[in-house]
Every structure is written in structure tokens, then in C-alpha cells.
Amino acid sequence: MKSDRFERWLRNIHHTQDEEISCSECFDSVSHFVEVELSGEDPAIKLPRVKQHLDQCPACREEYETLRDLRNLEEEGRLPSKDDLQNLIP
Amino acid sequence: MSSTRTNQEWLHDLNASGSVQEAAIADLRDLLLRAALYFFSRNLGDFQGLDRDEIMQRAEDCAQDALIAVLNRLSDFRGDSKFTTWAYKFAINMAMTAARRERWKGVSLDELASADKSNLFEWLMEDKSQGVGPEQVAMQAEMRATLREVIERELTEKQRRVLILMVFHEVPMDEVVRHLGTNRNAVYKLLHDARRKLKSGLQARGIEIGETLTLFDPSG
Numbered sequence: 001m002k003s004d005r006f007e008r009w010l011r012n013i014h015h016t017q018d019e020e021i022s023c024s025e026c027f028d029s030v031s032h033f034v035e036v037e038l039s040g041e042d043p044a045i046k047l048p049r050v051k052q053h054l055d056q057c058p059a060c061r062e063e064y065e066t067l068r069d070l071r072n073l074e075e076e077g078r079l080p081s082k083d084d085l086q087n088l089i090p
Numbered sequence: 091m092s093s094t095r096t097n098q099e100w101l102h103d104l105n106a107s108g109s110v111q112e113a114a115i116a117d118l119r120d121l122l123l124r125a126a127l128y129f130f131s132r133n134l135g136d137f138q139g140l141d142r143d144e145i146m147q148r149a150e151d152c153a154q155d156a157l158i159a160v161l162n163r164l165s166d167f168r169g170d171s172k173f174t175t176w177a178y179k180f181a182i183n184m185a186m187t188a189a190r191r192e193r194w195k196g197v198s199l200d201e202l203a204s205a206d207k208s209n210l211f212e213w214l215m216e217d218k219s220q221g222v223g224p225e226q227v228a229m230q231a232e233m234r235a236t237l238r239e240v241i242e243r244e245l246t247e248k249q250r251r252v253l254i255l256m257v258f259h260e261v262p263m264d265e266v267v268r269h270l271g272t273n274r275n276a277v278y279k280l281l282h283d284a285r286r287k288l289k290s291g292l293q294a295r296g297i298e299i300g301e302t303l304t305l306f307d308p309s310g
Contacts (some may be wrong), residue, residue: 013288014208022274023274024274032171059262079124089130089146090129
């Protein structure tokens, strides 16, 4: 695990840009990013700076992945109800 | 039904008055609660020691805070996504902050940040490369020594502190934000500036980090 973490950190250093967008700017665009992805387009091409931030920031990435998965469930008509979700809590 | 409103209908109804607005707010709140619970359901390990009612109460609090944030920022909605996708992110953001706060409560980040600098350097110097030649081993050693030198000499105390907490200890961003009494943008900038110094420090010594990455994974 430690080696994986070290490798990930090296990749982050390697892919560091002089200018990177902030977490707020990423937050503002992440819903657009998810919709682009859902439409079948490559969001990394349309919104490269958002993609770059998501690759560097674990907090924004986790929010993005949750939003993407929730949006996919909604698109498939499988958005869980409050009761469904409550029942998952032990 | 809430999920069948168009973006324009959401904006219209939320900006209306009386029963139309009340119904829209109730529908939105329900969706935000589900988004918060969805995040919680993926991260139940953050809530050990809490019972279902306590977890539900935290989800309700997140939904309420998210509802207020969404209503305050309605004019920021640019229409480049479904309205609900835009709204969900507020609930997810608040759910993540609440979950991480629960998981890390009682942990002293001051102690973590100050006591373990030596462990960070040990970690840095561990050689995990296997089956590589002496030249590559030497390159790895030089890179690790350079990273250590930059961390010790070129990073500010704050940059070093954030690096130790987030990279070495994997403390979540929101907990570091709370610890420093700042915001995500400021913490991200500290990490970004640290990465830039580390990258330029390696480049100045002629160390190509991309070549080093192939020692871990040939696809680099």
C-alpha cells in the first residue's frame, strides 16, 4: 500500500501544471463534467482543466464519482428512495 | 413529480410563491436527502459507533444545509447540466464533510503532523523497485534524496504540514481544512505549490520523473 501511495504521489508531481483550477472552480463545473460524460462525449477533451484537477484532488474526485454514479442511477430510473437507502444503514 | 420537472420548471417553481414553491422545495429537499444518504451508504465505515437514527439525523442536517446552499445560489445555475445534478453536488459535498468529520473525530492532527516527519522520510527512502538494474536503482535513490531535500529546505512549514497530513497520513482534505481553519482552495494551493517545487527541484537536477515511474509500471 505504501508503495502504491508513493507511486500515486510521484504521478501527481509528474502531472503538475503551473496553473491548476481551484476546488471551487472544479465544484462549479463538475455537474457539467458529469453530464458531458453521460452524453458519451469525453469530458477530458471538453473540460481538460476539470479532469486535471480531479486527477490531483482526492476530495473533489470522490465527490465527482459519487455524483456520476448517482446520476447514472437516475438516468436508468433506479434512483434509490429514502427508504431504500435507510435500509442500507445497519 | 420532482424528477420530471425541466430545468426551467425547477427554477420557476423554486422562485414562485405559495404552494408551488413549497412543493418544489419539499421535492428538492427529498432529492438532496437521498443524495446525502447515497454518499453515506457508500461510506458506512465513517460512522462506526453511531446508530441508524444518529446517521439519519446527520443526513437530514446535510440535506437541510444543502437546500439552503442551493436556494442561495440559484442564480449561479448555468444550465449546463440537469438542475438536479447541479443540486446533488451540494448535498454530496456536505455529506462528505460530515462523514469525514465523524471518522476523524478525536484524532489529533497536530500530533500527526509534528511527530511523523521522520517516518515520512523513512517512507521516502524505502526502495520498492524490484528487478531493475544498478543504474535505475541509483536514479531512484537520487530522486528520493532530492524529494527529501526539497521537502526539508524549500517547502514552507505550512506546505510541509499539509503534505505530511494528506500524502503521508492520507488525512481527508476537509479535515485538514478544519484543522487549519481555512478552506479547500487554500489547502489545494498549498499542495499545488509543494508539487510545483518538488517537480522543478527534480527537473533542476536532471531527474526525469516519467522514467522513474516506469520502474513501478511500464505503462508509466
